[in-house]
Amino acid sequence: MSDKEREMVMDALTEREKLLLAAKNDYPDKVVSLATTIARTIADGGKVLVCGNGGSAAESQHFAAEMVVRLTEKHERAPLPTMALTTDSSVLTACANDYGFERVFSRQVEALGRKGDLLLVLSTSGNSGNLISAVTTARDLPMETVALLGKGGGELAEIANFSIIIPSQSVLRIQEEHLYILHQLVELVQDSLSPEV
Secondary structure, rough: OOHHHHHHHHHHHHHHHHHHHHHHHHHHHHHHHHHHHHHHHHHHHEEEEEEEEOOHHHHHHHHHHHHOOEEEEEEEEOOEEEEEOOOOOHHHHHHHHOOOHHHHOOHHHHHOOOOOOOEEEOOOOOOHHHHHHHHHHHHOOOOOEEEEEEEEHHHHHHOEEEEEEEOOOOOHHHHHHHHHHHHHHHOOOOHHOOOOO
16 A cells, blocks of 8 residues: 555544544434334324435445345344335436436325325435425425535525534545444334334
């Protein structure tokens, strides 16, 4: 490993360390509040729809998998009704072709979302047009809307009912923190709905 490569790794670790220090003050209450909202939605018979673009699409699918299947083999519980809106290539491409890319998620929210459901969006910028459209559609149903964001939160921070904003401009660090929060949410929600005995 060259000195330059080692320095890159060290810089990333230092940046992550700074975010973790900020997280200790800011995240706990917000993450618990969001987990409580998700657990209440499910307990009341609702479901969670989740979406994002690029790496955030992958994290949306990861979250849905952990909710529907399980986070670890140490905690067996019932599946938690969660659906990623990023997985059906036929729906995504048909909608993008017929209505434009900005409606790829909002069209699915119209089809699948109901009053009492919750929409979770992930965005590193907070300004993705298709996510803004999805949140606007969900609020009209009305659904609870929550967002994991970065870079100051953008427009999504203004229109979502609740948001957690990662205090970073780096897409890499924002996505890392989003994944950490998603894992925490699954743990908290499953513990609330089916505590280990």
